[in-house]
Amino acid sequence: MNKTADVIIIGxxxxxxxxxxxxSKKRLKVxxxxxxxxxxxxxxxxxxxxxxxxxxxxxxxVMIESIKIFSTLRDELNRxxxxxxxxxxxxxxxxxxxxxxxxxIKLQKQFGLPVEFISPEECSRIVPGLNCEDLxxxxxxxxxxxxxxxxxxxxxxxxxxxxxGKIFTYTEIKKINLTGEKVSSVVTDKNEEYFAPVIVNxxxxxxxxxxxxxxxxxxxxxERHESLVTEACERLFDPMIVDYRPDGCYFVQNYKTxxxxxxxxxxxxxxxxxxxxxxxxxxxxxRRMVRLLPKLRHLKVLRQWAGxxxxxxxxxxxxxxxxxxxxxxxAGMCGxxxxxxxxxGKLLADLITEGKSSISLEEFSYNRDFSRKELMK
Amino acid sequence: MKKEIxxxxxEEVTEEEIVKVIKQGYTSLNEIKRILRCGxxxxxxxxxxPVIARLISKYNRKPLSEIRFPTSRPPLKPIALGILAxxxxxxxxxxxx
Ligand SMILES: Cc1cc2nc3c(=O)[nH]c(=O)nc-3n(C[C@H](O)[C@H](O)[C@H](O)COP(=O)(O)OP(=O)(O)OC[C@H]3O[C@@H](n4cnc5c(N)ncnc54)[C@H](O)[C@@H]3O)c2cc1C
Numbered sequence: 520m521n522k523t524a525d526v527i528i529i530g531x532x533x534x535x536x537x538x539x540x541x542x543s544k545k546r547l548k549v550x551x552x553x554x555x556x557x558x559x560x561x562x563x564x565x566x567x568x569x570x571x572x573x574x575x576x577x578x579x580x581v582m583i584e585s586i587k588i589f590s591t592l593r594d595e596l597n598r599x600x601x602x603x604x605x606x607x608x609x610x611x612x613x614x615x616x617x618x619x620x621x622x623x624i625k626l627q628k629q630f631g632l633p634v635e636f637i638s639p640e641e642c643s644r645i646v647p648g649l650n651c652e653d654l655x656x657x658x659x660x661x662x663x664x665x666x667x668x669x670x671x672x673x674x675x676x677x678x679x680x681x682x683x684g685k686i687f688t689y690t691e692i693k694k695i696n697l698t699g700e701k702v703s704s705v706v707t708d709k710n711e712e713y714f715a716p717v718i719v720n721x722x723x724x725x726x727x728x729x730x731x732x733x734x735x736x737x738x739x740x741x742e743r744h745e746s747l748v749t750e751a752c753e754r755l756f757d758p759m760i761v762d763y764r765p766d767g768c769y770f771v772q773n774y775k776t777x778x779x780x781x782x783x784x785x786x787x788x789x790x791x792x793x794x795x796x797x798x799x800x801x802x803x804x805x806r807r808m809v810r811l812l813p814k815l816r817h818l819k820v821l822r823q824w825a826g827x828x829x830x831x832x833x834x835x836x837x838x839x840x841x842x843x844x845x846x847x848x849x850a851g852m853c854g855x856x857x858x859x860x861x862x863x864g865k866l867l868a869d870l871i872t873e874g875k876s877s878i879s880l881e882e883f884s885y886n887r888d889f890s891r892k893e894l895m896k
Numbered sequence: 897m898k899k900e901i902x903x904x905x906x907e908e909v910t911e912e913e914i915v916k917v918i919k920q921g922y923t924s925l926n927e928i929k930r931i932l933r934c935g936x937x938x939x940x941x942x943x944x945x946p947v948i949a950r951l952i953s954k955y956n957r958k959p960l961s962e963i964r965f966p967t968s969r970p971p972l973k974p975i976a977l978g979i980l981a982x983x984x985x986x987x988x989x990x991x992x993x
């Protein structure tokens with residue numbers, strides 16, 4: 520078999536799959552290496568939410584591009600990726616939260632997003648049965664939505680195969696070889712060597728370890744986040760509900776299957792790449808869901824699992840070139856990787872082939888100042 | 897007319913759909929589960945996954961013993977949110993005592 524490609528991608532999550540797809544569409548030969556199976560990492564463990572409601576201009580721009588792509592992905596990949604524009608509703612239970620949302624809305628409107636701060640009455644009109652106790656209102660955008668991470672990722676990977684590329688599953692990258700200051704090949708756990716002048720680190724929670732293979736220290740640390748899915752029921756409402764209280768949670772009903780899927784951000788955070796599921800979550804998450812929406816109490820939980828948020832110091836991803844010639848990073852997605860994936864894939868493909876992208880990713884660069892924080896993370 | 901054989905009853909996945917995916921080159925239960933949703937329903941794959949494992953074994957001439965099963969996820973039987981939420985309170989009480 521031919522062991523030389525134009526680009527080698529490490530990791531078959533949404534980032535590796537999307538980046539590989541847009542590169543292969545530019546007629547580059549792409550090899551994707553995955554230590555387990557596609558979606559083994561965070562992508563297969565996420566809840567599929569997609570939103571442009573951010574407090575950082577670049578994130579808003581990237582997400583407008585991503586939503587454009589999601590809405591045409593069915594035709595592009597010839598597969599139902601279950602994109603549904605059901606919106607996102609961020610609940611404000613404190614004056615401080617409300618102010619944060621109002622500030623963000625000003626910015627989001629500059630980019631033309633149809634976001635409004637709505638009253639508790641309007642919130643409960645959109646989400647019938649919502650518990651409005653202490654609720655001051657919510658930041659609502661019908662422009663946001665949901666899609667199926669498995670369908671999107673496998674769809675992109677099938678596309679890579681159609682364009683001469685190859686996906687190596689159950690194949691772990693153990694070593695990256697440099698020639699001078701330039702990447703030249705990777706070595707797998709089967710001790711096989713594959714060559715390419717460009718290597719993309721899309722290893723999600725393991726991106727730091729891949730960086731270490733070329734002596735690069737990437738500030739990306741995984742944290743455990745847990746999630747659960749309930750049985751299906753008739754459609755109750757459209758948007759993802761986000762409750763950012765310290766004991767809040769986020770969940771959405773899959774518009775197609777009717778399952779509810781959700782998670783919360785643990786306090787304190789839970790560092791490390793361990794993926795065990797806890798009994799605390801299995802009882803705490805239902806309490807938080809039922810508090811927000813008492814009528815869900817009869818719905819049964821089918822499954823719980825854990826995954827990683829790949830955190831950077833400022834809550835934004837690291838995307839682009841590095842001091843090692845030919846070595847690119849697209850990782851540290853901070854819990855937003857599924858939704859960022861399509862746009863970042865396309866932009867990084869442009870950056871790799873043309874040296875620039877239509878939206879500048881400078882602010883996500885490897886050597887930026889990490890002290891400015893994303894407020895809607 | 898060929899009869900449609902349902903393998904995953906919870907998610908209504910047929911033998912034909914599964915064989916098609918196996919022939920596309922997906923040969924692990926973990927991948928097939930994520931592509932077709934079989935094993936993601938009420939029974940958590942108790943009835944369908946062993947059958948799918950046999951199909952993979954048959955079409956790839958791979959011994960059954962080499963086929964890995966996906967991780968079993970709690971709760972093994974579906975439990976209502978309201979019941980779990982109450983359990984949380986009793987857990988908390990025990991901790992405080
Ligand atoms: C509970 C939960 C809910 C979430 N909800 C959302 C949401 O609603 N919306 C959203 O946008 N994001 C969400 N996220 C975040 C999102 O899942 C991640 O940011 C995203 O999936 C990251 O994608 P990735 O491709 O970078 O990483 P991954 O999907 O983790 O892919 C990396 C891959 O690299 C492989 N790999 C690692 N090391 C090697 C190696 N040495 N050799 C070969 N392969 C290797 C891994 O096996 C893995 O498959 C959520 C995450 C969690 C945990």
